[in-house]
Amino acid sequence: MRYGIIGTGNMGSMLINAFISSGAVDANDVTIYNRTRKKAEWIQNQFKEITVANSVKDVVRESEVVFICVKPHDYKDILSQCSPNASQCLVSITSPVAVKDLENITSCQVVRTVPSITNRSYSGVSLFTYGDRVSDFYKDELHSIFSHISKPVVIEEESIRSASDIVSCGPAFISFLLENMISAAQEVGGMSKEKATQLTEEMMIGLGTLLEKRIYTLPELMEKVTVKGGVTGEGIGALEDHIGDLFLEMFKATHRKHKEDKRTIQL
Numbered sequence: 711m712r713y714g715i716i717g718t719g720n721m722g723s724m725l726i727n728a729f730i731s732s733g734a735v736d737a738n739d740v741t742i743y744n745r746t747r748k749k750a751e752w753i754q755n756q757f758k759e760i761t762v763a764n765s766v767k768d769v770v771r772e773s774e775v776v777f778i779c780v781k782p783h784d785y786k787d788i789l790s791q792c793s794p795n796a797s798q799c800l801v802s803i804t805s806p807v808a809v810k811d812l813e814n815i816t817s818c819q820v821v822r823t824v825p826s827i828t829n830r831s832y833s834g835v836s837l838f839t840y841g842d843r844v845s846d847f848y849k850d851e852l853h854s855i856f857s858h859i860s861k862p863v864v865i866e867e868e869s870i871r872s873a874s875d876i877v878s879c880g881p882a883f884i885s886f887l888l889e890n891m892i893s894a895a896q897e898v899g900g901m902s903k904e905k906a907t908q909l910t911e912e913m914m915i916g917l918g919t920l921l922e923k924r925i926y927t928l929p930e931l932m933e934k935v936t937v938k939g940g941v942t943g944e945g946i947g948a949l950e951d952h953i954g955d956l957f958l959e960m961f962k963a964t965h966r967k968h969k970e971d972k973r974t975i976q977l
């Protein structure tokens with residue numbers, strides 16, 4: 711299978727790296743294009759067999775599956791230069807562009823796969839929404855390569871915002887909260903930033919491993935650590951008192967931005 715990647719920023723380069731280094735895709739089968747050519751050449755330095763194309767048109771001509779990895783407001787620019795035909799599969803990786811809308815303006819088969827930075831370590835989820843025209847052949851192929859780097863999960867269009875908030879924005883949200891925990895450990899506990907950071911990162915790796923091995927669920931973890939009459943309970947109590955609408959407001963903010971993007975994105 712020949713793959714094309716348009717846009718080699720954070721996500722485009724992450725996908726190329728993960729697919730090739732996991733063995734899901736052969737570098738000889740990959741053609742890439744980026745507006746700033748240097749970014750694409752930097753990836754080619756790591757994977758010599760990759761082809762760097764001179765245009766969007768060249769990528770589409772060379773590929774059966776074409777990933778669009780640019781920001782949603784740049785889609786129009788890409789699609790106006792060239793559109794895949796009915797035998798090809800277009801893969802969009804952004805949530806505010808609906809699969810139906812892409813199907814309406816192209817003749818190709820369409821899939822949306824929202825990845826996550828966690829896929830770089832062959833973990834976490836990739837969210838799949840299939841268009842009506844997509845063949846079982848492409849479904850199987852995409853499911854197969856994404857299984858090398860993630861757990862593919864099918865998600866309905868209506869749930870895409872909250873699902874992507876958890877799966878794709880989640881690593882940034884949790885990192886933000888942990889950075890706050892580290893700052894507070896410095897302020898209240900007098901711990902150095904380096905030491906608090908080291909402890910936090912190791913704790914997160916341990917927590918992830920417990921979940922990965924299905925040793926405990928999240929509620930079980932809370933119960934096991936919260937010794938009756940102990941300090942964790944006091945800490946949880948303080949969190950309960952102060953958490954307020956934190957996450958409600960976060961989801962409301964992302965849903966607002968999602969709506970705004972949908973209103974302003976032109977295809």
Ligand SMILES: NC(=O)C1=CN([C@@H]2O[C@H](COP(=O)(O)OP(=O)(O)OC[C@H]3O[C@@H](n4cnc5c(N)ncnc54)[C@H](O)[C@@H]3O)[C@@H](O)[C@H]2O)C=CC1
Binds near residue numbers: 779788
């Ligand atoms: N960053 C993340 O964790 C995730 C991002 N996404 C989606 O991935 C998409 C890309 O996001 P990032 O990689 O973070 O952005 P980015 O800004 O790092 O990468 C976009 C790339 O597209 C290139 N580009 C822009 N216009 C172009 C054009 N006309 N032709 C060729 N190349 C062009 C830019 O030079 C840049 O390298 C977005 O739609 C985003 O919603 C999805 C899941 C997670």
Ligand SMILES: O=C(O)[C@@H]1CCC=N1
Binds near residue numbers: 874879
């Ligand atoms: O389209 C999305 O939902 C993803 C999440 C992070 C950036 N873009």
